[in-house]
Amino acid sequence: MSEDLDQPITTPGLMEERLEIPSVLPVLPVRDAVVFPGVTSPLAVGRPRSLAALDAAGDGGFVIVATQLDATVEDPQLEDLHPMACIARVVKAIDARRGGESKHAVLVGITRALMVDVVSTEPMLSVHFDPYPDQESGPREEDLDWQRAVELAHRIIDLRDDLPDEWKGPVSEIPSRGLLADLIASTLPLPPEEKVALLAEGDTHRRLARVTSHMEREVTIAEAQQALRVETEGDEVDPKRRERILRRRLRDLESELGEGDAGLREVDELRDKIEAANLPEDALQQAERELRRLSALPQHAPDRHLIRNYVEWMADLPWSVETEDRIDLRAALQTLNEDHHDLEKVKERILEYLAVRKLAPEAKGPILCLVGPPGVGKTSLGRSIARALGRKFARASLGGVRDEAEIRGHRRTYVGAMPGRILQSLRRAGSRNPVFLLDEVDKLGADFRGDPSSALLEVLDPEQNHSFSDHYIEVPYDLSRVLFIATANTLSTIPPALLDRMEVIDLPGYTERDKQIIAREHLVPKQIEAHGLGDARVRVTDDAIARIVEEYTREAGVRSLDRHVATLLRKAARKVSESKSSETLVVDGAFVGDALGAPPHLPETAERTAMAGVTVGLARTTHGGDILFIEAAVIPGGDGIRLRLTGQLGDVMRESAEAALSWVRSNAQALQLESEALSAAEIHLHVPAGSVPKDGPSAGIALATALYSALSGRRARGTVAMTGEISLRGRALPVGGIKEKILAAARAGIETVILPRRNEKDLVDVPDEVREKLSLRLVDTVEEALEIALEPAS
Numbered sequence: 182m183s184e185d186l187d188q189p190i191t192t193p194g195l196m197e198e199r200l201e202i203p204s205v206l207p208v209l210p211v212r213d214a215v216v217f218p219g220v221t222s223p224l225a226v227g228r229p230r231s232l233a234a235l236d237a238a239g240d241g242g243f244v245i246v247a248t249q250l251d252a253t254v255e256d257p258q259l260e261d262l263h264p265m266a267c268i269a270r271v272v273k274a275i276d277a278r279r280g281g282e283s284k285h286a287v288l289v290g291i292t293r294a295l296m297v298d299v300v301s302t303e304p305m306l307s308v309h310f311d312p313y314p315d316q317e318s319g320p321r322e323e324d325l326d327w328q329r330a331v332e333l334a335h336r337i338i339d340l341r342d343d344l345p346d347e348w349k350g351p352v353s354e355i356p357s358r359g360l361l362a363d364l365i366a367s368t369l370p371l372p373p374e375e376k377v378a379l380l381a382e383g384d385t386h387r388r389l390a391r392v393t394s395h396m397e398r399e400v401t402i403a404e405a406q407q408a409l410r411v412e413t414e415g416d417e418v419d420p421k422r423r424e425r426i427l428r429r430r431l432r433d434l435e436s437e438l439g440e441g442d443a444g445l446r447e448v449d450e451l452r453d454k455i456e457a458a459n460l461p462e463d464a465l466q467q468a469e470r471e472l473r474r475l476s477a478l479p480q481h482a483p484d485r486h487l488i489r490n491y492v493e494w495m496a497d498l499p500w501s502v503e504t505e506d507r508i509d510l511r512a513a514l515q516t517l518n519e520d521h522h523d524l525e526k527v528k529e530r531i532l533e534y535l536a537v538r539k540l541a542p543e544a545k546g547p548i549l550c551l552v553g554p555p556g557v558g559k560t561s562l563g564r565s566i567a568r569a570l571g572r573k574f575a576r577a578s579l580g581g582v583r584d585e586a587e588i589r590g591h592r593r594t595y596v597g598a599m600p601g602r603i604l605q606s607l608r609r610a611g612s613r614n615p616v617f618l619l620d621e622v623d624k625l626g627a628d629f630r631g632d633p634s635s636a637l638l639e640v641l642d643p644e645q646n647h648s649f650s651d652h653y654i655e656v657p658y659d660l661s662r663v664l665f666i667a668t669a670n671t672l673s674t675i676p677p678a679l680l681d682r683m684e685v686i687d688l689p690g691y692t693e694r695d696k697q698i699i700a701r702e703h704l705v706p707k708q709i710e711a712h713g714l715g716d717a718r719v720r721v722t723d724d725a726i727a728r729i730v731e732e733y734t735r736e737a738g739v740r741s742l743d744r745h746v747a748t749l750l751r752k753a754a755r756k757v758s759e760s761k762s763s764e765t766l767v768v769d770g771a772f773v774g775d776a777l778g779a780p781p782h783l784p785e786t787a788e789r790t791a792m793a794g795v796t797v798g799l800a801r802t803t804h805g806g807d808i809l810f811i812e813a814a815v816i817p818g819g820d821g822i823r824l825r826l827t828g829q830l831g832d833v834m835r836e837s838a839e840a841a842l843s844w845v846r847s848n849a850q851a852l853q854l855e856s857e858a859l860s861a862a863e864i865h866l867h868v869p870a871g872s873v874p875k876d877g878p879s880a881g882i883a884l885a886t887a888l889y890s891a892l893s894g895r896r897a898r899g900t901v902a903m904t905g906e907i908s909l910r911g912r913a914l915p916v917g918g919i920k921e922k923i924l925a926a927a928r929a930g931i932e933t934v935i936l937p938r939r940n941e942k943d944l945v946d947v948p949d950e951v952r953e954k955l956s957l958r959l960v961d962t963v964e965e966a967l968e969i970a971l972e973p974a975s
Contacts, residue, residue: 200291202243202268207234208259208296208306209244209269212252215376216267217363218290222246226274227283230256233305235286238271245269245294245310248377259299259308265381268294268310290363293380315359316384326389327358333396334365340403344368359385362392369395447489448476454496461500464656468495491593494600494654499607503614503662507571508539520565521558522699526686527551531566534664545643546614546664550622550680552672553688554805554921556738559668563618566666573615575606580621585631588640590653600653603640603660614662622679623669634676641665641682670803689920690737690805692927692948696730697723699739704746711747712754719753721746724770732780733773735928737805737921745777752776791899794891796970798883799904799926799934800875801918806925808902809868809875811883813891816863822846828868831876837906838866841885844911844963845892852967854892864888879916881907882935882966895971902926903935903966911963919943927951933958935966 209224209231216222224246226235238244247266254261269288277283293313300307334352338344355361366379369392382388455468475488507513510532517528530549537544551559560576567574579602582588591598599605606617625634639645640660648657667683669675691699705721729749734741753768753776760766794813799806824842826835842864845852866884868875882905890897904922906914915937924947926934936944938959944952960966 202291205300205307205309206243206245206268207237208262208266208308209234209246210249210257210262210306211246212249213373215248215367215373215380216246216269216288216290217367217376217380218267218292219360219363220290220367221272222269222288222290222367224286224288225277225283226286227277228255230305232284235271235274235284237305240271240273242271243268243291244271244288245296245308246288246290247296248373252373257306258302259296259306262296263377263381264296265313265377266294266296266310267380268292268312293383313383315357326386326393327361330361330365330389330393330396333393333400334361336400337396337403340400340407357385358389362389365392365396369399371395448472451475451489451492451496455492458496458498459501460495461656464495464500464654467656468492471495487593490599491653494604494608497608498604498654498658499611499613500658502612504572504612506535506538506614507569508535510535510539513569516569517565520568521562522702523691523695524558524562524688527562527688530684530686531569535570545661548641548643548665548667548683550667550669550675550683550685551688552669552685554670554690554737554803556736556740557688557690557805558738559688560618560620563616563666563668566664567616570616570664572664573610573612574618575610575615576618576620577602577606578620579633580624581626582633583626583628583630585633585636586652588633588636590651592652593655598653600651601636603649604651604654604658607663613659614664616664616666619665619667621669622667623671623674634679637679638682641667641679687920689946690924691739692924692951693727693730694948694950696734696739696742697726700726700730700742700746704739704743705750708743708747708750712750714750714754714757718757719750719766719768721749721768722770725749725768725773728770728773729777733777737924749773749776791896793894793896794887796883796887796890796897797899797902797931798880799902799922800877800879801921806918806921806923808925808929808931809870809880811880811887812867812869813887814865814867815891816865818862823863825863825865826867827865828871829874830868831874833878834868834876834880837878837881838884840907840909841881841888843909844885844907845888847909848911852889852893854889864891877916878906878914879904879918879922881905882913882937882960882963885963886967886970889967890971893971893974895974897970898933898972900930900932901935901970902929902931902933903970905935905937905940905960905966907963913937913939913960913962913966915939920946923947923951923955923957927954932956933969935960935969937961 209226210228211224214222214224216224226232234244245266246269247262249257250261250263268291270291272287272289274284274286277285293315294310295313297309297311300309331353335349338346338348338352352361352364355364362379362385366376371379375395379388379391382391452472455465455472460468471488471492475485475492478485478488513535514528514532517524517531521528527549530547534547551562553559563576564574582602586601588601588603590601590604600608603617607613607615610617619637622634622637625637627633639649643661646660646663649660650657672680672685701721701723705726709715709719709721729742729745733745736742749768749772753766753772757766794815796811798809798811800809822842824839826838830838845854866887868880882903885907886897886903889895904916904919906916908914919936919940920943923934923944933956935958938961941959944957958969960969
């Protein structure tokens with residue numbers, strides 16, 4: 182089937198002719214080229230479907246040449262192409278390589294066409310189309326736009342060496358405005374998007390006007406280039422004089438293009454920004470001094486952009502812009518409770534700050550340090566506090582920062598200098614009293630470039646930060662209205678001077694009940710929305726949440742829990758997508774087992790302690806708390822007793838092991854140990870997970886118990902864990918991190934925890950549900966601990 186186009190088709194050098202073009206044509210996609218009607222275009226074709234389109238058309242046949250929206254798409258479909266295309270006749274197509282892997286084709290544009298719908302996609306893309314003829318009106322001789330376009334085309338031919346003078350005649354004889362515009366557009370260095378826009382313009386007057394605008398700019402550029410060549414030709418021209426000529430011609434070119442004196446206008450704009458910023462007096466004087474320097478410099482002076490950047494920084498900093506605090510304690514508490522479960526200490530401290538602000542509006546903000554394992558919500562808590570107070574939020578990650586200039590900024594004498602992270606974050610926040618989170622403050626480093634933690638001393642000191650000095654700005658900036666909140670996983674790596682300036686709030690971790698509440702109220706709704714499972718298409722039961730918490734996660738925070746919930750809901754999303762039923766999918770405990778596989782965390786303490794010489798200790802880590810197994814073995818023989826320690830033990834823990842052995846040996850008779858075992862034997866103490874360094878005195882009771890268990894043959898109970906330092910006299914001494922250790926014991930399935938009696942005061946912080954779940958036994962001596970931890974003698 183074919184259709185007879187009603188419009189005569191004109192091609193260069195040919196008479197008007199009427200063509201019969203099939204109603205379905207193969208599509209030849211091109212990446213960055215645009216074929217115009219009446220223009221002969223050579224194309225290189227190499228993609229399989231494009232070669233198929235050429236073969237289907239054959240020499241003298243027709244194809245639709247369409248430009249791709251994205252040149253990187255290898256196999257474009259109709260939606261990947263500009264809908265406005267050009268019907269072209271294939272003049273000739275020859276093989277560029279043996280085997281026909283690519284071809285060179287010569288095509289002549291015939292007419293515009295709008296691609297309508299796809300007919301087939303194999304072996305090539307074929308489409309229906311609607312012809313899109315030009316809209317001509319009036320004779321060309323009366324068209325001033327046509328005359329102007331011809332004059333500009335002649336001028337461009339004169340100025341450009343790559344265009345021959347012989348083209349002037351044919352250009353003047355082109356019979357229509359549309360064809361003239363198309364021919365010129367095909368030769369101008371325009372981006373593909375602009376050429377496609379010209380192809381899509383059916384009104385010839387508007388199309389020619391747009392082409393004329395492009396030619397005027399091209400003439401301006403070509404004239405400037407020619408003038409530069411004339412003035413700078415020859416070896417006798419001084420290089421400095423040549424540079425001055427080039428700069429002068431560049432300014433003239435900007436003026437001819439209507440850009441005016443950009444330098445003066447730039448200074449005026451910066452001055453307006455400085456006035457609107459409401460700077461303090463000393464900062465205003467500094468900014469005005471730099472503006473005077475900027476206005477006195479030539480447009481292309483080397484220092485000009487440095488001064489401009491400095492003045493822009495001065496104008497963009499929030500010197501006087503601040504938000505008004507929302508002094509509503511109930512609303513603030515409600516906001517904090519909406520975002521985070523538990524964390525009562527932090528919430529109470531924020532409410533105290535609001536109460537003080539209500540009574541004393543000019544009071545300085547506190548500097549808090551939230552310390553806890555990863556995943557307990559320290560960073561997100563900063564955002565929640567900002568929302569509760571109605572303030573902007575700023576955050577600077579300090580992990581791995583080793584350069585003091587990251588805090589204070591670089592001096593302007595350095596290339597690429599800029600302010601430090603403090604002022605950069607305030608600029609982004611757009612307020613001088615945001616909630617500012619200093620994330621991972623315990624991971625600051627130091628090297629030859631300075632110590633960032635020392636630079637933070639001024640930032641976090643309420644007596645000094647009202648006049649914080651950044652090396653780049655060089656004028657005091659008031660940080661006293663900022664509410665600084667630092668986060669850390671451990672206090673051991675924070676310098677004492679810096680730690681002394683902060684109010685430390687511990688976030689020890691969550692209980693299993695807390696995790697279930699967090700998952701039910703926060704994590705599951707968030708992941709359901711993220712996976713598109715709204716409208717009650719999925720219901721996650723409490724049984725499923727409890728199983729994930731108990732069997733698939735063993736952490737102080739909830740990051741791993743969040744990942745497992747996301748995995749579970751991805752599996753649910755697939756089931757919902759594959760199911761044709763509209764019923765709600767119930768995610769229960771059985772679904773959890775099928776979706777997540779075998780649980781990675783199962784109780785192993787009973788199995789590990791089935792032999793004598795193995796005990797369960799408790800440790801506090803940067804990830805909260807954890808249990809550790811201590812293994813002791815007695816190797817008979819030798820001249821005397823020797824102690825071998827393995828498992829990457831630190832000096833303090835090694836000394837604890839030696840103290841434990843000394844206590845056992847000194848009390849051998851009371852402990853009913855045979856003297857032969859203590860006089861000629863090698864005792865090997867090992868703490869598994871040898872790649873992880875371990876240190877601290879709190880394993881003293883566990884070490885002594887493991888030694889006695891190995892020497893006596895009495896096994897330790899697998900459900901008992903212990904912590905506490907020991908003295909040479911067998912006293913149980915207090916240790917730290919009690920809450921974290923007890924929570925770790927509860928997570929590991931421990932039933933009884935042995936603690937020094939002097940740690941009884943620390944049990945106040947342990948949640949009630951954990952205290953009810955565990956049997957907490959307080960001891961004064963190692964002998965009491967042995968009676969609880971070991972099975973009766975056989």
